[in-house]
Amino acid sequence: MAQTNSKSLKPKAMVTNLFSNIRSYSKSNSRYSSSSVTVATTSLAGKVAVVTGSSRSIGAAIARALGAEGANVVVNYANDANAAKTVVDSIKSVGKGNAIAVKANVSTIRGGQSLIDAAVQEWGKIDILVLNADIMGSKMLTDVDEGFFDSHFQTNVKAPLFMVKHAIPHLAAPGGRIIFFSSSLTGASSVLPNALCYVASKGAIEQISRVLAKDLGTRGITVNTISPGAVDTPSFRAGKAQQLMDSISKQNPNGRLGLPEDIAPTVAFIASPAAQWLNGQNIRVNGGFVV
Numbered sequence: 001m002a003q004t005n006s007k008s009l010k011p012k013a014m015v016t017n018l019f020s021n022i023r024s025y026s027k028s029n030s031r032y033s034s035s036s037v038t039v040a041t042t043s044l045a046g047k048v049a050v051v052t053g054s055s056r057s058i059g060a061a062i063a064r065a066l067g068a069e070g071a072n073v074v075v076n077y078a079n080d081a082n083a084a085k086t087v088v089d090s091i092k093s094v095g096k097g098n099a100i101a102v103k104a105n106v107s108t109i110r111g112g113q114s115l116i117d118a119a120v121q122e123w124g125k126i127d128i129l130v131l132n133a134d135i136m137g138s139k140m141l142t143d144v145d146e147g148f149f150d151s152h153f154q155t156n157v158k159a160p161l162f163m164v165k166h167a168i169p170h171l172a173a174p175g176g177r178i179i180f181f182s183s184s185l186t187g188a189s190s191v192l193p194n195a196l197c198y199v200a201s202k203g204a205i206e207q208i209s210r211v212l213a214k215d216l217g218t219r220g221i222t223v224n225t226i227s228p229g230a231v232d233t234p235s236f237r238a239g240k241a242q243q244l245m246d247s248i249s250k251q252n253p254n255g256r257l258g259l260p261e262d263i264a265p266t267v268a269f270i271a272s273p274a275a276q277w278l279n280g281q282n283i284r285v286n287g288g289f290v291v
């Protein structure tokens with residue numbers, strides 16, 4: 001590479017010089033030549049996506065967003081087959097992606113494995129795994145018992161971790177995508193004491209996500225976490241008076257709660273080839289609720 005004394009160059013000349021150096025470096029190193037660079041795309045055509053808990057709320061919006069980009073989506077539910085069918089039908093009606101509904105309780109290791117197996121049986125592989133389903137209990141320390149604590153770590157930490165483990169042999173490498181779900185509450189000083197077990201379990205999944213990014217990143221699989229702020233879903237509304245909902249809405253710069261459709265596009269982007277360099281990150285999709 002030609003050496004130039006940068007002190008003798010004006011700013012514009014320095015930039016021109018920098019780019020010409022990069023170009024000549026690219027030409028001299030075939031690994032970085034333009035012919036070997038893959039054009040990044042946000043299309044998910046031909047990809048297979050599994051989204052846990054996707055018959056309604058945030059999971060359903062994610063399933064629809066992935067389907068709209070052309071993915072074949074496994075829509076997972078625990079109880080409501082009709083809701084899952086509605087999501088499947090709406091994905092098919094767009095005419096880009098495909099979808100099937102699969103009943104599986106992903107709170108258990110066995111249930112998670114059966115969901116992975118169903119996806120592989122249908123489409124032969126998995127490209128995108130979104131671990132969205134969880135439980136969101138609310139108890140102060142004085143009321144927390146062992147069962148309550150264990151149920152949060154079972155559903156929000158242990159089951160997703162072992163689901164990832166079971167998926168690995170079927171996951172595209174390179175190109176696979178694992179997306180965990182946490183909450184912006186892990187970084188909020190306004191966190192309430194009754195969020196103890198929920199937030200503790202979400203903190204654990206964030207750390208699992210970071211470490212797996214290093215592990216699976218060696219195979220070209222990215223691992224990231226999405227951390228929504230307050231999103232208007234039935235589980236968020238549960239047990240909250242309208243006054244509290246209004247006060248939470250006002251804490252957002254936009255003056256409203258998030259909607260599932262506010263979260264889904266970011267997930268679709270992370271799932272895409274365009275996000276191949278995005279790995280090990282915790283992305284707070286919250287409209288500025290927690291900054």
Ligand SMILES: NC(=O)c1ccc[n+]([C@@H]2O[C@H](COP(=O)([O-])OP(=O)(O)OC[C@H]3O[C@@H](n4cnc5c(N)ncnc54)[C@H](OP(=O)(O)O)[C@@H]3O)[C@@H](O)[C@H]2O)c1
Binds near residue numbers: 052106
């Ligand atoms: N909403 C918020 O304000 C908020 C804020 C921060 C983070 N988050 C995170 O975002 C994610 C989604 O939250 P959400 O509010 O959309 O949840 P939600 O409204 O409770 O969504 C429930 C969905 O998950 C399914 N599901 C529940 N338990 C399941 C299980 N054991 N196995 C399989 N499917 C199951 C339900 O299916 P059935 O109807 O068939 O049971 C339904 O499709 C969670 O990880 C949550 O922690 C949400």
